[in-house]
Amino acid sequence: AKEVLVAVGAALGVAVAASLTYRQLRKKKAERKGKKPLPKMTASLFEVTMNFTGPHMPQYLTFLSRTQPSVAVAPFPRWQTTVICSDPQAAKAIFAKCGKDYYYYGVLDAFLFGSTVFTDPSTKPAQRKDLLRAFDARSIEHFRTVSDSLAQEWLAKRAGTDQDFDLCHDMLMLALQTVSKAGFDYDMTHAEADVFLETAGVAAKEALCQVYNPMRRFLCTVGILDNNARVNKVALKAWKVASDIMEHYKKTRNDDKAPVGAAIFNSKCYEDDHHRLRDAIVVLLAAHDTTAFQTSWCINDLARFPKIQSELRRQLRACPQENWSKEVPLLSAVVKESQRLNSVGVAVFREAQEDVDLPSGHYIEAGSSIVVDIYDCLRNPEYFENPDDYTPERWLGTPEENQKLNSSFIAFTTGLRSCIGQSLAAAQLRSLIGCLVRDFEIVRTQHPTPSHALTWEPHGLRIKLRPVESPEKPEPVAAPVSPPLTLLPGTGEVSSEKGSIAKEHEHEMGESTGRQVGENWRERTPAESRRSRG
Numbered sequence: 228a229k230e231v232l233v234a235v236g237a238a239l240g241v242a243v244a245a246s247l248t249y250r251q252l253r254k255k256k257a258e259r260k261g262k263k264p265l266p267k268m269t270a271s272l273f274e275v276t277m278n279f280t281g282p283h284m285p286q287y288l289t290f291l292s293r294t295q296p297s298v299a300v301a302p303f304p305r306w307q308t309t310v311i312c313s314d315p316q317a318a319k320a321i322f323a324k325c326g327k328d329y330y331y332y333g334v335l336d337a338f339l340f341g342s343t344v345f346t347d348p349s350t351k352p353a354q355r356k357d358l359l360r361a362f363d364a365r366s367i368e369h370f371r372t373v374s375d376s377l378a379q380e381w382l383a384k385r386a387g388t389d390q391d392f393d394l395c396h397d398m399l400m401l402a403l404q405t406v407s408k409a410g411f412d413y414d415m416t417h418a419e420a421d422v423f424l425e426t427a428g429v430a431a432k433e434a435l436c437q438v439y440n441p442m443r444r445f446l447c448t449v450g451i452l453d454n455n456a457r458v459n460k461v462a463l464k465a466w467k468v469a470s471d472i473m474e475h476y477k478k479t480r481n482d483d484k485a486p487v488g489a490a491i492f493n494s495k496c497y498e499d500d501h502h503r504l505r506d507a508i509v510v511l512l513a514a515h516d517t518t519a520f521q522t523s524w525c526i527n528d529l530a531r532f533p534k535i536q537s538e539l540r541r542q543l544r545a546c547p548q549e550n551w552s553k554e555v556p557l558l559s560a561v562v563k564e565s566q567r568l569n570s571v572g573v574a575v576f577r578e579a580q581e582d583v584d585l586p587s588g589h590y591i592e593a594g595s596s597i598v599v600d601i602y603d604c605l606r607n608p609e610y611f612e613n614p615d616d617y618t619p620e621r622w623l624g625t626p627e628e629n630q631k632l633n634s635s636f637i638a639f640t641t642g643l644r645s646c647i648g649q650s651l652a653a654a655q656l657r658s659l660i661g662c663l664v665r666d667f668e669i670v671r672t673q674h675p676t677p678s679h680a681l682t683w684e685p686h687g688l689r690i691k692l693r694p695v696e697s698p699e700k701p702e703p704v705a706a707p708v709s710p711p712l713t714l715l716p717g718t719g720e721v722s723s724e725k726g727s728i729a730k731e732h733e734h735e736m737g738e739s740t741g742r743q744v745g746e747n748w749r750e751r752t753p754a755e756s757r758r759s760r761g
Contacts, residue, residue: 262582262590265310268295272302279439285573285602285679288313292603298585301598304441305330308595313603315610315635317585321597322642325577326350328596332576334437334444338430338458340466341502343509348578350643354506357494358487358647361410366486367651373409374655377401378662382692391672391691394526395684398519399424405655406514410487411507412479413472426465427512431681433458469508473500516682517571518652523675523685525565525660528617530671530690535561535619536664540695543665551661560622562656566638567605568617571682575599575640601637602683610635667692 268275270291278287291301292313303309307330312318329348336342344352360366381401385392400420407415433454437444446452476488487510497503529536539557546554576598583591591597606614611632612621622629639649646652663669670693675685 263588265300265589266296267300275302276304288600289603310591310595311598313600315604315637318599318604318637319641320585321577321583322640324583325579328576328578331438334434337455338462339505341505343505345509353496354494358490361486361490362648362651367654370409370651371654374405375658377405378659385692386694391689394688394690395523398522402515402519406511411472411476412481412485413475419468422464422468426461429458429461435680465508469504473507514648520571520682520684523688524569525562526669527685527688528565530669540664543661556623558657558661560619563622564619570602570605570638573602573683604637668695
């Protein structure tokens with residue numbers, strides 16, 4: 228036995244030495260071609276690990292993005308080189324060449340009883356092409372019609388009371404029921420929606436812990452810890468609901484009213500119905516929380532700045548709903564600015580399958596694991612002026628200015644693995660926000676506490692909706708601070724020289740900007756962060 232252990236140890240030593248030698252040779256070859264290696268972050272392995280596994284990961288990423296190079300090698304508890312990127316143009320180069328990093332996404336397979344289109348690491352999963360048909364122009368119009376109908380039912384219910392309510396919970400329920408009805412032609416009950424919400428919450432929290440803690444992941448995989456078993460017990464309930472949804476589709480087979488069900492069931496890329504069910508669950512889970520939380524953040528921003536809300540209402544009421552996309556540019560501007568300021572997808576993970584050349588002249592070596600910090604890509608001061616301010620008018624500039632901003636707007640990622648439902652999400656957001664602001668005054672009764680568990684949630688946000696019966700008189704949107712926010716004569720568009728109306732409320736009710744978080748994080752040690760979680 229001793230000789231065997233010695234032989235195994237020697238073999239491992241040779242393998243490690245050979246790997247290190249090979250990587251050094253590749254680096255020298257790249258440097259001879261004029262490519263620059265990435266700089267290294269000065270943060271310690273302990274600091275990075277503690278903060279990535281804690282509830283303040285987005286704030287810590289902001290701190291890194293403001294104190295370290297925007298694309299740099301970070302210390303991570305992995306054999307592979309790990310790169311963190313907070314530059315949107317570098318991120319686009321990464322998305323163009325890299326597939327998903329299965330190390331991060333694969334942890335979800337344990338909770339979904341197998342692989343899915345979401346966790347597949349390849350650049351072109353076989354079933355993705357078939358799923359894209361469920362989000363073509365015709366299907367998106369169907370989704371919009373169903374979404375508008377369910378949203379009006381929700382608004383009618385809330386309009387009859389003068390009580391505040393938990394906005395995130397309502398949006399989660401509405402998003403799930405919308406995806407179920409529009410995608411599968413299935414009327415999901417509140418009890419069934421609660422099952423999915425429970426599954427999503429439990430799985431997200433456990434996945435986040437295992438992704439950045441290899442020891443916990445190993446102990447759960449081998450069964451020493453029973454965390455996976457407890458999550459699977461909850462996931463089985465979601466599996467039952469998904470089975471009922473697919474059985475309903477098989478009976479009705481109304482492909483026009485169930486585009487997602489048709490795309491999954493009619494695809495020949497699936498091994499069996501179990502594989503189909505896993506993707507059905509993924510669509511339901513992935514489509515509900517991102518849309519719900521992004522809608523909630525947008526409503527929160529409008530509640531914070533009632534003058535912008537009032538101006539948007541005036542413009543919405545000045546034209547029919549079908550013309551909003553053309554005649555009310557402020558609607559798209561407020562939605563896009565909220566997406567930029569509070570990206571619900573905090574980070575995505577890619578693996579370099581070949582060397583990736585970056586616009587800066589640096590390169591990411593093949594085999595590297597890459598954390599693309601979407602949250603701070605969209606707050607990068609090189610691309611977005613006053614990045615921590617809520618400034619919708621930044622999207623109302625000249626075509627050249629808008630093109631420059633849009634080229635750095637990667638909220639849905641880009642490339643071969645970009646968000647399948649991004650067109651649907653954008654249409655739903657504009658429609659719901661438009662109808663809400665047109666008919667109601669949004670009053671915030673409880674401020675949110677940002678919370679992170681795979682997605683960025685305005686936890687605890689409570690609002691009250693007050694019906695606005697008569698059309699409001701047009702009033703200019705102006706901040707009491709210099710420079711003012713004004714309306715361009717004859718256009719109805721909002722403009723500003725520099726700055727934003729958001730500046731007025733930057734410290735409102737104790738709310739802090741991402742810049743403040745980044746600066747203050749230096750004062751918070753990993754031990755203090757750990758105690759705050761306890």
